[in-house]
Amino acid sequence: MSDENFNVTGCQHDTNETRQPGSTAEVRTMVLEARQSRQALYPFSSGLNWGYGSRSPVTKDNIGIDLSRMNRILNADEISTNNPIAVIEPGVTQAQLSAFLTERCPELTFNVTGAGRDTSILGNALDRGVGYFGPRKDDIFGLEIVTGTGEVIQTGFRRLGEQSPLAHCHPYGLGPILDGLFFQGNFGIVTSACFRLIPRRPKEVAVSMALIDVSHLSDFIDELARLKRDGLLTSVTHIGNKARTQSTLAYGVTRYLETECGYTPERALAEADRAISIVAPDEWASLAAVTGNAGQVRAAIREIKQRISRYARVMVITDTLLDIGYAVTHALRFISFARANAAAIHSIRPLHALALGIPTDVAIDNLLWKYGRSDLPAKALDESNCGLLFVNPALPLDGKAVVKVIDELEIVAASHQHKLYMTLNIETPTSMVAVINLLFDRSQPEEVERAHRCADDMLACIRRHGLEPYRARADMMKDIVQDNEYWRTIRKLKDVFDPDNIIAPGRYNLVD
Ligand SMILES: Cc1cc2nc3c(=O)[nH]c(=O)nc-3n(C[C@H](O)[C@H](O)[C@H](O)COP(=O)(O)OP(=O)(O)OC[C@H]3O[C@@H](n4cnc5c(N)ncnc54)[C@H](O)[C@@H]3O)c2cc1C
Structure with missing residues (x-):
């Protein structure tokens, strides 16, 4: 295939x-x-x-x-x-x-x-x-x-x-x-x-907000929406589920363990899972930017912390903090907790650069690595066995409605033995979208077929909620x-x- x-x-x-x-x-x-x-x-x-x-x-x-x-x-x-x-x-x-x-x-x-x-x-x-x-x-x-x-x-x-x-x-x-x-x-x-x-802008920082109690997801979404509407969060607010966050980190963490700690690929792989569960244990974690002059950013961060802390652990990420964090944890990499954090910083560095307008291939390299084709350049993803289908519903900016539909989508996916890699993106002050992908090995015809059946059932589920995707695959046009x-x-x-x-x-x- x-x-x-x-x-x-x-x-x-x-x-x-x-x-x-x-x-x-x-x-x-x-x-x-x-x-x-x-x-x-x-x-x-x-x-x-x-x-x-x-x-x-x-x-x-x-x-x-x-x-x-x-x-x-x-x-x-x-x-x-x-x-x-x-x-x-x-x-x-x-x-x-x-x-x-x-x-x-x-x-x-x-x-x-x-x-x-x-x-x-x-x-x-x-x-x-x-x-x-x-x-x-x-x-x-x-x-x-x-x-x-x-x-x-x-x-x-x-x-x-x-x-x-x-x-x-x-x-x-x-x-x-x-x-x-x-x-x-x-x-x-x-x-x-x-x-x-x-x-x-003179100051550009990222704010990471990890949801403490999963039962508060809808309130968390509503509060993030208010922060967006009030102009405090200046980028898209990305709210990733655990599968998405952990898969995003997997390649960088494993590479760090191989290249910086001298692990064999097998040992790096085994340790990567442990390291990722230390640094990214949360069911949902959100990332957004705050930009402005120094005073504006300081005031915005203060208000964001005050409003979101009851739902999430907040961490402000700057280049300087990443530099210092990496220097300290890398030096202490013989301790497993420090090693996990050094690997995580190594892994998120290129993603942090997206906020500064620097594109990166890490998300694609991650997929090539997962499907055993790290030898290919990113633009050759279509030549690997990686199979990927996006099913992306447009959503109202309403926490309860969003949780209802994504819970049902999870059930639909599980009935096809699929895990959902999902990011909920607050894109505008009035609406959001879910970016959901199914991953499969397209050298296996059974997997290709199952993924497509799952995607079809997910579309039907989205429509039962009165919703539509915001962007469609070529193979989906006849249904759309x-x-x-x-x-x-x-x-x-x-x-x-x-x-x-x-x-x-x-x-x-x-x-x-
Ligand atoms: C790991 C991963 C991460 C991704 N992240 C993102 C993301 O952050 N954001 C995102 O939006 N997408 C993302 N994608 C999806 C996709 O890869 C990107 O949207 C990518 O930019 C689209 O490819 P392209 O720029 O080559 O567009 P093309 O493939 O060139 O264009 C897309 C379509 O637009 C039409 N089109 C293109 N050019 C023209 C033209 N000049 N005139 C008329 N019609 C035209 C064609 O129908 C074409 O099929 C991601 C995919 C993966 C696998």
Whole structure:
């Protein structure tokens, strides 16, 4: 199963061939040719949409349009703290933008996702991905699109031309805002867009909050929601279950024991479990950022501690604390408690850097390691036996309602012998999402099938609660897109932008 024709969701990639345009003009030519021959095209930016279908189209016989060669930052010379916007092509990766800002404008950072250094910014945003600071959709405006008719349109004030003083700064333009149609849509191929950068604040700290009593989970969520609404927590608030936290730490802890303590791989593996249960014993642990000037951060931390301490143990994490903590515990690593803590700090270091706009491959390396393929680079995850399906319900910001649905999802998963790796993310002041993945070995057909059956039953469970996923896998579109008034209206719009249905047929749209 783990050959390059299959992706991590266990589905076939199913593209006949792949083309790599180098410019908007070449994309346009490909679209016009495809129109003539009624050939379906499936565009992707870096094609690393792991757990959602990687670079797999929804229907058969598509030609893949791989946009990774279009990787210019079009306004590179104009980016500054007074102009914190990067106009990027689809192939610009997280690693590339991070390196560019470090060299050219270190006062700026951006909304980084945990999905690895080689993933794109635009493709992720267009699938409505979520970064450390919030939904990427909110960072994007002023799109350039080749529609299915072969026309090239610019949204917002980019339509006035790149030289207009409004082209790259005013997010809305005049009149109806078309941007939304091109996120989770199939109306065209986006060839560039404006991406908001984030000015660094003088102080950036992370706050870890571990739930003391699991029966208080819903109150804990409600209090974290209030902290978000009150503007005290400035990033997405991530609330991870024990399976998620422990699996996140596993690779780093094991590596520390092997490389820094000279353990054999077998001994490191056996000790890692013990170490992780010492440093991450909690059923639920939350992580969020607090940013501002020194006074603002101090006051926010004081208030957060005061309000959340009845539910959680609070720890403030800064670079300096990690440095000191590591120096002390590493020196004392002959004591098992110190060794466990040194290993944990070693393991969370790259994740802490996400808050500073530095992308990392650790989450992907973790999966490659788990499936015995540490030899592969992160971007080759699809070549390993790792199987992964995301089932991500959008949720109201209401602790009781959230606990009810996740408890039921746990029961559904257990009936298929699956454990849920789950993070509850408070993304906006009014809503949250659960990021839930199933892991399986896709070299085992029985495991692939069981994981898909489990995912289907989880979707049914989500819907029984009147909810929907916030982002769908390619193999799930037929269940998500239904023949009702809403999706029929979306299909009518397809006739305007892509009357021959050649761009990504069936992706967030009725197939015909
Ligand atoms: C361990 C792990 C951690 C992850 N963490 C995160 C995370 O923190 N946040 C997150 O959001 N995701 C996460 N993911 C999921 C996924 O890997 C990322 O979302 C990744 O960024 C998507 O791949 P990509 O950037 O290559 O996008 P692509 O695969 O290029 O694009 C995604 C889809 O958008 C459409 N598209 C892309 N580009 C265009 C275009 N130019 N025009 C029209 N349509 C286009 C296509 O349909 C494409 O399939 C994670 C996955 C794993 C395995």
